[in-house]
Amino acid sequence: xxxxxxxxxxxxxxxxxxxxxxxxxxxxxxxxxxxxxxxxxxxxxxxxxxxxxxxxxxxxxxxxxxxxxxxxxxxxxxxxxxxxxxxxxxxxxxxxxxxxxxxxxxxxxxxxxxxxxxxxxxxxxxxxxxxxxxxxxxxxxxxxxxxxxxxxxxxxxxxxxxxxxxxxxxxxxxxxxxxxxxxxxxxxxxxxxxxxxxxxxxxxxxxxxxxxxx
Amino acid sequence: xxxxxxxxxxxxxxxxxxxxxxxxxxxxxxxxxxxxxxxxxxxxxxxxxxxxxxxxxxxxxxxxxxxxxxxxxxxxxxxxxxxxxxxxxxxxxxxxxxxxxxxxxxxxxxxxxxxxxxxxxxxxxxxxxxxxxxxxxxxxxxxxxxxxxxxxxxxxxxxxxxxxxxxxxxxxxxxxxxxxxxxxxxxxxxxxxxxxxxxxxxxxxxxxxxxxxx
DNA sequence: GCTGTATGTTGGCAACGATAACATTATACC
DNA sequence: GGTATAATGTTATCGTTGCCAACATACAGC
Numbered sequence: 435x436x437x438x439x440x441x442x443x444x445x446x447x448x449x450x451x452x453x454x455x456x457x458x459x460x461x462x463x464x465x466x467x468x469x470x471x472x473x474x475x476x477x478x479x480x481x482x483x484x485x486x487x488x489x490x491x492x493x494x495x496x497x498x499x500x501x502x503x504x505x506x507x508x509x510x511x512x513x514x515x516x517x518x519x520x521x522x523x524x525x526x527x528x529x530x531x532x533x534x535x536x537x538x539x540x541x542x543x544x545x546x547x548x549x550x551x552x553x554x555x556x557x558x559x560x561x562x563x564x565x566x567x568x569x570x571x572x573x574x575x576x577x578x579x580x581x582x583x584x585x586x587x588x589x590x591x592x593x594x595x596x597x598x599x600x601x602x603x604x605x606x607x608x609x610x611x612x613x614x615x616x617x618x619x620x621x622x623x624x625x626x627x628x629x630x631x632x633x634x635x636x637x638x639x640x641x642x643x644x645x646x647x648x
Numbered sequence: 649x650x651x652x653x654x655x656x657x658x659x660x661x662x663x664x665x666x667x668x669x670x671x672x673x674x675x676x677x678x679x680x681x682x683x684x685x686x687x688x689x690x691x692x693x694x695x696x697x698x699x700x701x702x703x704x705x706x707x708x709x710x711x712x713x714x715x716x717x718x719x720x721x722x723x724x725x726x727x728x729x730x731x732x733x734x735x736x737x738x739x740x741x742x743x744x745x746x747x748x749x750x751x752x753x754x755x756x757x758x759x760x761x762x763x764x765x766x767x768x769x770x771x772x773x774x775x776x777x778x779x780x781x782x783x784x785x786x787x788x789x790x791x792x793x794x795x796x797x798x799x800x801x802x803x804x805x806x807x808x809x810x811x812x813x814x815x816x817x818x819x820x821x822x823x824x825x826x827x828x829x830x831x832x833x834x835x836x837x838x839x840x841x842x843x844x845x846x847x848x849x850x851x852x853x854x855x856x857x858x859x860x861x862x
Numbered sequence: 863g864c865t866g867t868a869t870g871t872t873g874g875c876a877a878c879g880a881t882a883a884c885a886t887t888a889t890a891c892c
Numbered sequence: 893g894g895t896a897t898a899a900t901g902t903t904a905t906c907g908t909t910g911c912c913a914a915c916a917t918a919c920a921g922c
Contacts, residue, residue: 481869542829572829602820604820606815682879
């Protein structure tokens with residue numbers, strides 16, 4: 435399947451994406467070179483352009499692949515006990531970003547990955563395209579945040595603000611961490627503590643509801 | 649001052665940095681080209697290398713300039729009433745990042761700007777070098793966060809975690825906004841929520857890692 | 863087998879980063 | 893003022909990369 439059969443590679447796009455996942459961490463987004471990937475794949479310098487329009491298109495495909503991995507990581511992190519879902523997901527999210535910082539930065543960079551707007555077929559003739567990986571991953575995350583908020587406060591539909599705040603918080607933690615932006619006098623923050631604490635943000639609308647999660 | 653006097657430009661570094669501030673927003677970090685900046689400055693393509701070791705060095709200088717602008721924006725945003733400092737600073741921080749998204753991304757990118765470790769002279773004989781713009785900006789922000797937390801709870805020295813959490817929240821909001829990653833429509837951030845909630849985090853750890861730089 | 867399409871190769875161009883060798887201006891020092 | 897020296901800018905050049913055009917090869921349906 436994956437062996438090269440002479441002239442034709444067999445599955446060059448997947449091979450390039452796999453190499454790209456390694457390269458973006460070792461070389462960074464700017465240092466990633468399609469020519470180098472092609473050579474590493476044992477293929478000529480122009481071969482990638484048969485599968486990807488240009489470099490940006492390849493980077494978009496890489497980011498898409500990243501959202502697929504994130505989605506699977508989040509799904510795998512759902513704990514048996516409903517009450518632990520947010521800390522568990524938060525840690526999984528953080529672990530994913532920390533294990534692939536450059537990819538995470540690429541995924542969240544503007545103009546790289548467009549989160550599609552649901553299954554409304556943009557092209558009239560096309561089938562109702564199912565949501566892409568970015569939407570599936572972010573939607574799944576938002577659903578878990580919303581479900582937990584509803585469980586804590588007892589409302590069926592949580593406020594958008596609480597989910598947004600929780601996500602902003604965890605995203606901010608992730609970015610500060612992967613960008614190594616905590617050089618001030620105080621040492622390394624207690625990330626475990628912070629990651630485990632952010633569910634408390636949910637209870638803003640109802641301050642007297644104990645918020646003692648455990 | 650800024651006119652070209654024939655062979656010598658006069659103040660090429662400042663001119664290049666000024667052009668770079670525009671270029672990084674219009675072209676993005678990857679699209680920014682030293683050659684193009686040189687041409688735009690009316691100077692040969694190799695001239696920038698007299699002032700900046702390489703492209704990364706120029707980007708670092710750009711980021712440094714960005715921290716200077718951020719520092720000034722934060723200082724200008726300090727309100728007369730102490731109780732409003734957090735919302736005011738939060739808004740200023742957000743406004744800065746939203747007005748210069750690519751620059752902000754560059755400033756917070758890893759390996760671009762090294763935040764110096766304070767005034768402890770690295771070389772024994774050297775004078776106690778004053779902190780650079782990144783440190784001054786971030787320290788000022790942390791001080792304001794800490795002061796506000798202390799004001800609310802009534803403790804002189806707040807915990808590092810509370811400032812870290814508040815900053816993570818702000819930074820996360822900023823990044824989500826910059827990267828247009830917010831599928832949820834979300835208006836003005838709830839600064840009161842930010843101010844009221846995060847000090848609660850502080851009672852968990854020993855507050856011996858002080859923030860007061862001076 | 864023949865033909866059309868998908869896939870990969872070769873050659874080449876332009877832009878860019880970076881360096882070396884050279885030219886010109888500013889500055890310090892007498 | 894005059895000169896040595898450093899600072900600053902220019903020209904020429906190399907290596908890498910993105911990207912395109914023209915060509916070559918493999919595969920699939922008939």
